[in-house]
Amino acid sequence: MTSRFAFKSNDYYLSLIDWDDPADPIRRVIVPDLRELEPWGRLDPSDESAYTVMTGLEHKYNSTALLLVSNTCEGICRYCFRKRVFMDACQPCLQELDPAIDYIRSHTEITNVLLTGGDPLALPTEDLSGIIAALRRIEHVQVIRIGTRMPVFNPYRIIDDPDLLSMIRTFSTPQKRIYIMTHFCHPREFTDASVEGLGLLYSAGAVLANQCPLIRGVNDSPDILAELFRTAAMHGLVPYYLFQCRPSLGNYAYTVPVEEGYDIFEQARSRVSGLAKRVRFVMSHTTGKLEIVGKTEDRIYFKYHRAACDDDNGRFFWHRFNPDARWLDDYEEVIGDYPATMPYRLHGPD
Numbered sequence: 001m002t003s004r005f006a007f008k009s010n011d012y013y014l015s016l017i018d019w020d021d022p023a024d025p026i027r028r029v030i031v032p033d034l035r036e037l038e039p040w041g042r043l044d045p046s047d048e049s050a051y052t053v054m055t056g057l058e059h060k061y062n063s064t065a066l067l068l069v070s071n072t073c074e075g076i077c078r079y080c081f082r083k084r085v086f087m088d089a090c091q092p093c094l095q096e097l098d099p100a101i102d103y104i105r106s107h108t109e110i111t112n113v114l115l116t117g118g119d120p121l122a123l124p125t126e127d128l129s130g131i132i133a134a135l136r137r138i139e140h141v142q143v144i145r146i147g148t149r150m151p152v153f154n155p156y157r158i159i160d161d162p163d164l165l166s167m168i169r170t171f172s173t174p175q176k177r178i179y180i181m182t183h184f185c186h187p188r189e190f191t192d193a194s195v196e197g198l199g200l201l202y203s204a205g206a207v208l209a210n211q212c213p214l215i216r217g218v219n220d221s222p223d224i225l226a227e228l229f230r231t232a233a234m235h236g237l238v239p240y241y242l243f244q245c246r247p248s249l250g251n252y253a254y255t256v257p258v259e260e261g262y263d264i265f266e267q268a269r270s271r272v273s274g275l276a277k278r279v280r281f282v283m284s285h286t287t288g289k290l291e292i293v294g295k296t297e298d299r300i301y302f303k304y305h306r307a308a309c310d311d312d313n314g315r316f317f318w319h320r321f322n323p324d325a326r327w328l329d330d331y332e333e334v335i336g337d338y339p340a341t342m343p344y345r346l347h348g349p350d
């Protein structure tokens with residue numbers, strides 16, 4: 001099955017597994033599960049291709065552009081929503097930097113650029129530095145975000161590379177910060193080495209925030225999630241987003257139904273202090289980032305936290321319960337203040 005969905009890890013991450021526990025959550029993150037072969041989900045579950053203006057550059061939200069700068073990670077999470085990045089025949093990553101930089105320069109509404117992939121920290125520091133230097137020459141780009149799981153998979157990539165830290169020191173200034181968006185999904189991933197790596201990034205001037213999906217068998221319990229939010233806050237990571245696991249190909253066994261997920265999330269939040277409570281439970285849907293904001297006896301409520309179509313920003317709507325729903329599209333009855341068709345702006349090469 002690894003010919004279908006690649007397996008990749010390293011000794012450090014494998015050493016975190018309790019091999020005596022068949023249900024060990026770290027094992028579940030990284031070791032293939034035969035259920036991945038069940039036919040379910042799509043290779044591009046949030047329709048990123050619809051917002052791709054050129055290979056490796058996405059522009060979905062007005063002020064934010066995404067650059068897919070790397071086609072590899074230090075390990076491959078079984079539940080990854082960008083599995084297509086690791087498939088040879090399907091290469092959505094940036095091929096040429098200059099046209100992407102030209103596009104961002106000519107779109108003055110872009111104030112945020114997110115470097116993603118794959119893992120940008122899997123690039124040689126020199127290459128990453130070149131990309132960040134080019135972005136820093138664009139006046140209207142204020143915040144550069146680096147989405148990375150390197151502090152989890154291989155903190156020594158940070159600890160042992162003074163050039164990386166010096167690059168962050170150079171480009172994360174009091175006027176314009178670099179944000180490092182980490183991906184800790186279980187409290188056991190906070191080891192001494194990972195905490196040391198985070199401390200170095202922080203001391204170099206980066207702002208740190210954590211986001212991860214809700215994954216069946218990994219963090220689908222209020223106690224574990226509460227500990228994750230608390231531990232992140234304790235180490236200086238803003239708990240930012242908890243994502244509904246996307247309906248990616250092979251992901252069914254890793255998903256938690258939306259309504260169950262909301263209950264787990266709220267119970268977890270009720271156990272932590274305000275600093276750890278800043279996290280939002282969201283779904284990265286084709287039409288925008290939806291916050292799952294509440295439930296009553298038979299309804300679940302959503303709000304557009306960020307919408308692809310500006311008119312949808314802040315739009316609030318609800319659906320009748322469907323305890324099996326794992327994605328917005330599973331709610332068949334369209335009610336509440338919800339557009340009958342979901343208009344969204346499509347960016348295309350022309």
Ligand code: SF4
Nearest residue numbers: 073076077080118149
């Ligand atoms: S670190 Fe992110 S991009 Fe890499 S495999 Fe995990 S979820 Fe996918």
